[in-house]
Amino acid sequence: MRAADISDDISEVLLTEEQIHDKLAELATQVVADYDGREVVLVGVLKGAVMVMADFARHLPVHVSMDWMAVSSYGASTRSSGVVQIRKDLDTDITGKHVLIVEDIIDSGLTLSWLLENFASRGAASVEVLALLRKPDAMKVEVDCRYVGFDIPNDFVIGYGLDYAERYRNLRDVAVLAPHVYS
Numbered sequence: 001m002r003a004a005d006i007s008d009d010i011s012e013v014l015l016t017e018e019q020i021h022d023k024l025a026e027l028a029t030q031v032v033a034d035y036d037g038r039e040v041v042l043v044g045v046l047k048g049a050v051m052v053m054a055d056f057a058r059h060l061p062v063h064v065s066m067d068w069m070a071v072s073s074y075g076a077s078t079r080s081s082g083v084v085q086i087r088k089d090l091d092t093d094i095t096g097k098h099v100l101i102v103e104d105i106i107d108s109g110l111t112l113s114w115l116l117e118n119f120a121s122r123g124a125a126s127v128e129v130l131a132l133l134r135k136p137d138a139m140k141v142e143v144d145c146r147y148v149g150f151d152i153p154n155d156f157v158i159g160y161g162l163d164y165a166e167r168y169r170n171l172r173d174v175a176v177l178a179p180h181v182y183s
Protein backbone atom coordinates (compact mmCIF):
# COMPACT_ATOMS: atom_id res chain seq x y z
CA MET A 1 0.00 0.00 0.00
CA ARG A 2 0.95 3.61 -0.50
CA ALA A 3 0.64 6.49 1.94
CA ALA A 4 -2.37 7.83 0.01
CA ASP A 5 -4.27 4.60 0.76
CA ILE A 6 -4.14 5.25 4.51
CA SER A 7 -3.82 9.02 4.67
CA ASP A 8 -6.16 9.23 7.71
CA ASP A 9 -3.80 7.04 9.75
CA ILE A 10 -0.59 8.95 9.16
CA SER A 11 0.48 12.44 10.10
CA GLU A 12 3.48 12.70 7.81
CA VAL A 13 5.43 10.69 5.25
CA LEU A 14 9.01 10.65 6.52
CA LEU A 15 10.75 8.71 3.77
CA THR A 16 9.54 7.64 0.38
CA GLU A 17 10.19 4.24 -1.11
CA GLU A 18 12.62 5.84 -3.54
CA GLN A 19 14.65 7.57 -0.81
CA ILE A 20 14.87 4.25 1.03
CA HIS A 21 16.05 2.36 -2.04
CA ASP A 22 18.68 4.97 -2.86
CA LYS A 23 20.01 4.80 0.69
CA LEU A 24 20.16 1.00 0.71
CA ALA A 25 22.10 1.03 -2.56
CA GLU A 26 24.56 3.47 -1.00
CA LEU A 27 24.97 1.33 2.13
CA ALA A 28 25.48 -1.77 -0.03
CA THR A 29 28.37 -0.08 -1.82
CA GLN A 30 29.96 0.76 1.54
CA VAL A 31 29.50 -2.75 2.89
CA VAL A 32 31.07 -4.36 -0.19
CA ALA A 33 34.08 -2.05 0.10
CA ASP A 34 34.49 -2.62 3.85
CA TYR A 35 34.30 -6.40 3.76
CA ASP A 36 36.63 -6.57 0.77
CA GLY A 37 35.93 -10.14 -0.31
CA ARG A 38 35.13 -11.63 3.11
CA GLU A 39 31.80 -13.46 2.95
CA VAL A 40 29.12 -12.12 5.25
CA VAL A 41 26.22 -13.74 7.06
CA LEU A 42 23.31 -11.32 7.02
CA VAL A 43 21.10 -11.80 10.05
CA GLY A 44 17.70 -10.19 9.75
CA VAL A 45 15.66 -9.43 12.82
CA LEU A 46 12.09 -10.58 12.25
CA LYS A 47 9.65 -9.29 11.40
CA GLY A 48 10.46 -5.64 10.91
CA ALA A 49 13.69 -6.12 8.96
CA VAL A 50 12.16 -8.24 6.20
CA MET A 51 11.84 -5.39 3.70
CA VAL A 52 15.26 -3.92 4.53
CA MET A 53 16.88 -7.34 4.13
CA ALA A 54 15.12 -8.07 0.85
CA ASP A 55 16.08 -4.78 -0.76
CA PHE A 56 19.53 -4.34 0.80
CA ALA A 57 20.64 -7.90 0.00
CA ARG A 58 19.64 -7.54 -3.64
CA HIS A 59 21.86 -4.50 -3.98
CA LEU A 60 24.90 -6.63 -3.06
CA PRO A 61 26.87 -7.93 -6.08
CA VAL A 62 28.61 -10.58 -3.92
CA HIS A 63 27.70 -13.88 -2.20
CA VAL A 64 26.11 -13.69 1.23
CA SER A 65 24.10 -16.07 3.34
CA MET A 66 20.99 -15.03 5.19
CA ASP A 67 19.61 -16.12 8.49
CA TRP A 68 16.89 -14.79 10.76
CA MET A 69 16.29 -14.19 14.43
CA ALA A 70 12.96 -13.39 15.97
CA VAL A 71 13.07 -11.49 19.23
CA SER A 72 10.44 -9.40 20.90
CA SER A 73 10.66 -6.43 23.18
CA TYR A 74 7.47 -4.56 22.34
CA GLY A 75 4.31 -6.67 22.25
CA ALA A 76 1.47 -4.54 20.88
CA SER A 77 2.63 -1.38 22.61
CA THR A 78 4.48 1.60 21.16
CA ARG A 79 7.09 1.61 23.94
CA SER A 80 9.96 -0.73 24.63
CA SER A 81 9.42 -3.01 27.61
CA GLY A 82 13.13 -3.64 28.00
CA VAL A 83 12.53 -7.37 28.04
CA VAL A 84 14.13 -9.24 25.13
CA GLN A 85 12.84 -12.68 24.35
CA ILE A 86 14.10 -15.11 21.66
CA ARG A 87 11.20 -16.41 19.60
CA LYS A 88 13.26 -17.95 16.82
CA ASP A 89 16.98 -18.62 17.00
CA LEU A 90 19.50 -18.77 14.13
CA ASP A 91 19.59 -21.92 12.00
CA THR A 92 23.32 -21.56 11.33
CA ASP A 93 26.45 -21.73 13.45
CA ILE A 94 28.06 -18.29 13.29
CA THR A 95 31.35 -19.33 14.92
CA GLY A 96 34.17 -17.67 13.00
CA LYS A 97 31.74 -15.92 10.66
CA HIS A 98 31.43 -12.24 9.81
CA VAL A 99 27.93 -11.31 10.88
CA LEU A 100 26.05 -8.24 9.75
CA ILE A 101 22.83 -7.73 11.69
CA VAL A 102 20.14 -6.13 9.55
CA GLU A 103 17.62 -4.09 11.52
CA ASP A 104 14.68 -1.89 10.69
CA ILE A 105 15.09 0.61 13.50
CA ILE A 106 17.12 1.32 16.61
CA ASP A 107 14.95 2.95 19.24
CA SER A 108 16.11 2.35 22.81
CA GLY A 109 18.87 0.10 21.48
CA LEU A 110 17.99 -2.57 24.02
CA THR A 111 17.28 -5.26 21.44
CA LEU A 112 20.48 -4.60 19.58
CA SER A 113 22.84 -4.38 22.52
CA TRP A 114 21.42 -7.66 23.71
CA LEU A 115 21.89 -9.25 20.26
CA LEU A 116 25.45 -7.95 19.93
CA GLU A 117 26.42 -9.52 23.22
CA ASN A 118 24.64 -12.74 22.37
CA PHE A 119 26.39 -13.07 18.98
CA ALA A 120 29.80 -12.21 20.40
CA SER A 121 29.39 -15.00 22.94
CA ARG A 122 28.80 -17.47 20.08
CA GLY A 123 32.27 -16.72 18.74
CA ALA A 124 31.50 -14.74 15.62
CA ALA A 125 34.64 -13.36 13.94
CA SER A 126 32.97 -9.95 13.74
CA VAL A 127 29.53 -8.51 14.38
CA GLU A 128 28.36 -5.26 12.83
CA VAL A 129 24.96 -3.63 12.57
CA LEU A 130 23.09 -2.09 9.67
CA ALA A 131 19.91 -0.24 10.61
CA LEU A 132 17.67 1.62 8.20
CA LEU A 133 16.45 4.02 10.89
CA ARG A 134 17.76 5.35 14.17
CA LYS A 135 15.94 7.42 16.79
CA PRO A 136 17.66 9.92 19.12
CA ASP A 137 17.11 7.69 22.16
CA ALA A 138 19.53 5.21 20.61
CA MET A 139 22.31 7.56 21.68
CA LYS A 140 21.57 6.79 25.32
CA VAL A 141 22.59 3.14 25.11
CA GLU A 142 25.97 1.84 24.05
CA VAL A 143 25.14 0.52 20.57
CA ASP A 144 27.82 0.54 17.94
CA CYS A 145 25.89 0.74 14.68
CA ARG A 146 28.25 0.87 11.74
CA TYR A 147 25.71 1.49 8.98
CA VAL A 148 22.75 3.81 9.57
CA GLY A 149 20.29 4.80 6.86
CA PHE A 150 18.50 7.74 8.42
CA ASP A 151 18.38 9.46 11.79
CA ILE A 152 14.73 10.27 12.46
CA PRO A 153 12.77 12.19 15.12
CA ASN A 154 11.40 10.47 18.19
CA ASP A 155 7.96 9.61 16.75
CA PHE A 156 6.35 6.23 16.34
CA VAL A 157 6.79 5.28 12.69
CA ILE A 158 5.23 2.61 10.51
CA GLY A 159 5.75 1.13 7.07
CA TYR A 160 8.50 -0.63 5.12
CA GLY A 161 8.33 -3.53 7.57
CA LEU A 162 7.52 -1.52 10.68
CA ASP A 163 4.18 -2.24 12.30
CA TYR A 164 1.73 -1.02 14.82
CA ALA A 165 -0.18 -4.05 16.20
CA GLU A 166 0.95 -6.02 13.10
CA ARG A 167 -0.54 -3.59 10.59
CA TYR A 168 1.16 -1.21 8.14
CA ARG A 169 4.19 -3.42 7.41
CA ASN A 170 3.18 -3.45 3.75
CA LEU A 171 3.20 0.31 3.41
CA ARG A 172 5.87 1.16 0.84
CA ASP A 173 7.06 4.32 2.58
CA VAL A 174 7.97 5.14 6.17
CA ALA A 175 5.41 7.40 7.84
CA VAL A 176 4.61 8.82 11.27
CA LEU A 177 1.57 7.09 12.77
CA ALA A 178 -1.18 9.55 13.65
CA PRO A 179 -1.65 9.66 17.44
CA HIS A 180 -5.42 9.00 17.21
CA VAL A 181 -4.64 5.47 15.96
CA TYR A 182 -2.96 4.41 19.22
CA SER A 183 -4.40 6.72 21.84
Ligand code: IMP
Binds near residue numbers: 107156164
Ligand atom coordinates in the same frame (compact mmCIF):
# COMPACT_ATOMS: atom_id res chain seq x y z
P1 IMP B 1 14.64 -1.01 20.65
O1 IMP B 1 14.99 -2.27 21.39
O2 IMP B 1 13.92 -0.04 21.52
O3 IMP B 1 15.83 -0.40 19.97
O4 IMP B 1 13.60 -1.39 19.50
C1 IMP B 1 13.27 -2.71 19.26
C2 IMP B 1 12.27 -2.90 18.15
O5 IMP B 1 11.08 -2.16 18.42
C3 IMP B 1 12.67 -2.44 16.77
O6 IMP B 1 13.48 -3.37 16.10
C4 IMP B 1 11.30 -2.33 16.11
O7 IMP B 1 10.87 -3.59 15.65
C5 IMP B 1 10.44 -1.83 17.24
N1 IMP B 1 10.27 -0.37 17.15
C6 IMP B 1 10.99 0.62 17.73
N2 IMP B 1 10.55 1.83 17.39
C7 IMP B 1 9.52 1.62 16.53
C8 IMP B 1 8.64 2.49 15.79
O8 IMP B 1 8.71 3.73 15.81
N3 IMP B 1 7.70 1.88 15.02
C9 IMP B 1 7.57 0.53 14.92
N4 IMP B 1 8.37 -0.32 15.58
C10 IMP B 1 9.33 0.22 16.38
Ligand code: MG
Binds near residue numbers: 047049103105
Ligand atom coordinates in the same frame (compact mmCIF):
# COMPACT_ATOMS: atom_id res chain seq x y z
MG1 MG C 1 12.97 -4.89 14.66
